[in-house]
Amino acid sequence: MPSPAPSPRRAGRPRSAEADVAIMDATREALVEVGWSKLTVGHVAARAGVAKTTLYRRWANKGELVVHAVAALFDELELPDCGSLQADIESVILAFAGLLQQPGTNASLMAVVAESTNDPALREHIREAIVQRQKRLVLQGRQRAQRRGELPPDAADPEEDARLVDLVFDVIAGAVVHRTLVSAEPVDTEWARRFTTLILQGLPAAASL
Amino acid sequence: MPSPAPSPRRAGRPRSAEADVAIMDATREALVEVGWSKLTVGHVAARAGVAKTTLYRRWANKGELVVHAVAALFDELELPDCGSLQADIESVILAFAGLLQQPGTNASLMAVVAESTNDPALREHIREAIVQRQKRLVLQGRQRAQRRGELPPDAADPEEDARLVDLVFDVIAGAVVHRTLVSAEPVDTEWARRFTTLILQGLPAAASL
Amino acid sequence: MPSPAPSPRRAGRPRSAEADVAIMDATREALVEVGWSKLTVGHVAARAGVAKTTLYRRWANKGELVVHAVAALFDELELPDCGSLQADIESVILAFAGLLQQPGTNASLMAVVAESTNDPALREHIREAIVQRQKRLVLQGRQRAQRRGELPPDAADPEEDARLVDLVFDVIAGAVVHRTLVSAEPVDTEWARRFTTLILQGLPAAASL
Amino acid sequence: MPSPAPSPRRAGRPRSAEADVAIMDATREALVEVGWSKLTVGHVAARAGVAKTTLYRRWANKGELVVHAVAALFDELELPDCGSLQADIESVILAFAGLLQQPGTNASLMAVVAESTNDPALREHIREAIVQRQKRLVLQGRQRAQRRGELPPDAADPEEDARLVDLVFDVIAGAVVHRTLVSAEPVDTEWARRFTTLILQGLPAAASL
DNA sequence: GACTAACCGAGACGGTACGTCCTGTCTTTGA
DNA sequence: TCAAAGACAGGACGTACCGTCTCGGTTAGTC
Structure with missing residues (x-):
């Protein structure tokens, strides 16, 4: 259950599954290291080797991202x-x-x-x-x-x-x-x-x- | 127990007791209305009719302020x-x-x-x-x-x-x-x-x- | 002279002439309405009913597109x-x-x-x-x-x-x-x-x- | 005529005159070096040794800043x-x-x-x-x-x-x-x-x- | 009539900059 | 000395475009 998927079968380039796991991993690692309040979206994106945009395309904001990861x-x-x-x-x-x-x-x-x-x-x-x-x-x-x-x-x-x-x-x-x-x-x-x-x-x- | 008092007896203008209660009230009201994460020090100060400085003179940061209020x-x-x-x-x-x-x-x-x-x-x-x-x-x-x-x-x-x-x-x-x-x-x-x-x-x- | 043509005679599907004129029209209209600095390639593409790719296949960037139109x-x-x-x-x-x-x-x-x-x-x-x-x-x-x-x-x-x-x-x-x-x-x-x-x-x- | 001044005599800390000239200088230098379209507000602020906020407090956006400098x-x-x-x-x-x-x-x-x-x-x-x-x-x-x-x-x-x-x-x-x-x-x-x-x-x- | 190269739409991608907001500090005037 | 006001450095936010890159699906023209 990688991300709130856009479901059935869509036109256009599909979302990268690699990005999905990289983001989740990075989020959890960052959570462990710096905690919720000091966790920044930019930091997670950088650690995941992914653009911030990619992250915001999947979750509306920092909160949703972390809930998902937790x-x-x-x-x-x-x-x-x-x-x-x-x-x-x-x-x-x-x-x-x-x-x-x-x-x-x-x-x-x-x-x-x-x-x-x-x-x-x-x-x-x-x-x-x-x-x-x-x-x-x-x-x-x-x-x-x-x-x-x-x-x-x-x-x-x-x-x-x-x-x-x-x-x-x-x-x-x-x-x-x-x-x-x-x-x-x-x-x-x-x-x-x-x-x-x-x-x-x-x-x-x-x-x- | 209004605020972490500046010890026994000090020279100069004393701290305003009205400010103390206004800040505490404003903090609790803001907490109810917008929640912790959207509560801002500036907002509390404005609602209390008090300068941010006054607030920081009493509590070191947002956390202490809220703990105190809670x-x-x-x-x-x-x-x-x-x-x-x-x-x-x-x-x-x-x-x-x-x-x-x-x-x-x-x-x-x-x-x-x-x-x-x-x-x-x-x-x-x-x-x-x-x-x-x-x-x-x-x-x-x-x-x-x-x-x-x-x-x-x-x-x-x-x-x-x-x-x-x-x-x-x-x-x-x-x-x-x-x-x-x-x-x-x-x-x-x-x-x-x-x-x-x-x-x-x-x-x-x-x-x- | 519709677009910087892909030279003499190419195999494969030829470029759509309709797309050419739609893009030029859309560019000029957008230029009138919002001006250069607020004109975006995505907006032009959407207005022309064309994919961004189609546009970039003809002009290297926003500048060339607009120069051409002007x-x-x-x-x-x-x-x-x-x-x-x-x-x-x-x-x-x-x-x-x-x-x-x-x-x-x-x-x-x-x-x-x-x-x-x-x-x-x-x-x-x-x-x-x-x-x-x-x-x-x-x-x-x-x-x-x-x-x-x-x-x-x-x-x-x-x-x-x-x-x-x-x-x-x-x-x-x-x-x-x-x-x-x-x-x-x-x-x-x-x-x-x-x-x-x-x-x-x-x-x-x-x-x- | 340093910046669109808030005029007469205001309470609070006055705007820094040093910041004013540093920003103008930085803007002109940046303009010379990279030109308008590649000039970024963040870059100007950094070069002026000033926070972006300070800049936006004086001018509403990049455009106004540059007009002023020019x-x-x-x-x-x-x-x-x-x-x-x-x-x-x-x-x-x-x-x-x-x-x-x-x-x-x-x-x-x-x-x-x-x-x-x-x-x-x-x-x-x-x-x-x-x-x-x-x-x-x-x-x-x-x-x-x-x-x-x-x-x-x-x-x-x-x-x-x-x-x-x-x-x-x-x-x-x-x-x-x-x-x-x-x-x-x-x-x-x-x-x-x-x-x-x-x-x-x-x-x-x-x-x- | 099947092959195939280049096209097309859609939309995700890595980036960069934007302009806003908040933090905690500092610097004024005034009481 | 405190208070109010507000500017300051710093830094994260979420948004918007850029120009590139897959995707699945069309069209021509050639075998």
Whole structure:
């Protein structure tokens, strides 16, 4: 999914795929090295060996470019089957935290989210590109745990069901992000185990409300 | 605490107190209207009816100005005694969420945090001005619950103890922030009750690790 | 002479003659409407309903395109036989001024000349395409006047002769251009008569130096 | 007359007079070296050791900057008293041509005039700054010659009188410009003498119409 | 009737300059 | 000494053209 492609089949010279990857790479590298606020479009273009124009032809402004680059990072997140729900959750927590602790990612993510609070289009973009993509991990983990018999089947009321999924999602993602970015403390295996225990032990009571 | 005061007693014309409040007000209003990234110092100064110089005389740069303005908002947070730990937590969650849902606050907070990821000084500034101020709420709530007998006394190992406090802090603050800013869903009483239940039920198990 | 033709006989599809005229028309129209400096190749191409490539296949750059378009305008200048030298000159002055007063022509001519002052190739191009073409009018007028006995035969020294022709040419062309473009005053029959009188009365003395 | 000054007495830091002269100098030098069309505002600013902003604060765009710089060149033109009308005219012709032959001036003048053909405001600016300033030379020369008895006193009809002055002005300025910029031939003393003779001998006849 | 060279439109490409905007500093006059 | 005003150096922004370069798709003229 290289860039907001002009789709079907167009006349004229097609957009360079090489430029696409060079730009994304350069953006991520620059993000890591100088951070969002000091990242300049000109710098990215130069580093990618590409004209600024080429960049602006694909993304309307610096914001969109960075969102795109950041979103791609979250594609890496996977939910490996570790044999138990507790282990699965701990593993994804560590993977998520690992991502956030990469120097570029956290700044970028925060910046992009911050930007989105005053830009509804960007907000929607983020929801689709990042949030929803992560939420599927929660769903996938639950399905697996249900097959293992660790969790009861879906609640009768689908709305009620969605509320529970959202709760778990917000708690996990929120706590990891907060610890990493705000408290600026490391997320290690011990913290992950303790946190996972808290959730799994508290969940049945929360579900039964 | 109007501005980083020029220490004890100085010669010459004293700083205008009116300017102080005009600047803070203008900053917050601008933050609400245009968001962090489009907020400019010149714009704030003009809106406050003040010269840019006056502004820079009080804060070193845009970041400090905004942190200052945002931090003040968090002073309002109090932990009223509602009679039970569950009620206390629910109440502070709702108060915190109420703060975040004010249009200006969320954008500002995120922006300032985002900026901080590449600026250690700003990061420390935030920790002192915002994070630590909130963490005392957790400590205060625990003390009160311990007096009521709802929670066991402090753990023997103070480090172990601190880890638990931090965990609870990250979980609460993180979940509320994430739901509000990232998921963009409302934090209502029902969600607060369910979330509080999850924490309180999970906490003993997490503490015993 | 539609465009700098691709020489004698080429294989492949021949260039479109329609494109040629569409481009020239569009160029002249654009010149009138927006002037040289705001005229863009892309705009001309679009107006002509032609691809930019088609345009660049015929002219090396914007300059050549415009020179070509402008030069063609000067082909119209003729020296009708009005019976006397004075009448001949007045008539060509009025024709020349008429050309310059057309809104597109003056801007174009000036612009092209201006451009040429830093581009020797363009300068030579203009000399051939515009200046020399006009100078033949002076020569033709003199020949005719000599046949009528109004002027003495060519001077013995051909160099001396050329100096006189050049002088007359510069005086006539210069004065008309200056009045039209710089002073921005109209060239009417009265001015033409007075100016012609000045030249014809002054010429013998200038020739005898 | 350094720049379109904000006049009377203003609050705030005054504009730098040094910047004014540095910019003008840099502009003229750049004009000489690279010509109008390749002159860039950024280049001028850099050469003047000044920020681009400083430049744009004084002139709205590249055009105005250059007009201003060029106009100043024409302030140098003076009409020395050489004892006779013929000598006076020859001397001013040579001075004027000398100015035009400076590599930067001609290109600049032409470019500015060309630009003006599509910009009425610029046109008026030029008339005031350049044309009228030169026309006073013609008036001054005539006065002097009248005092010497070389020319008759002003015509009875002031309009008639103005027409004659304009004619002489257009003929002199036009011929010199045309020879220099279009014909690209040198204006030397011999040409100046011959041309001056033509005018002075032709003038009485033109005046008596 | 197929081949083929040169054309055509469309539009992306690397560049360069534009003129605007904002930052944080400096320099005035005036209180 | 501070305040208001506003100029200053610097630097990024996003836009507009330039002249070049693919693309897929036409036309002639030649085999």
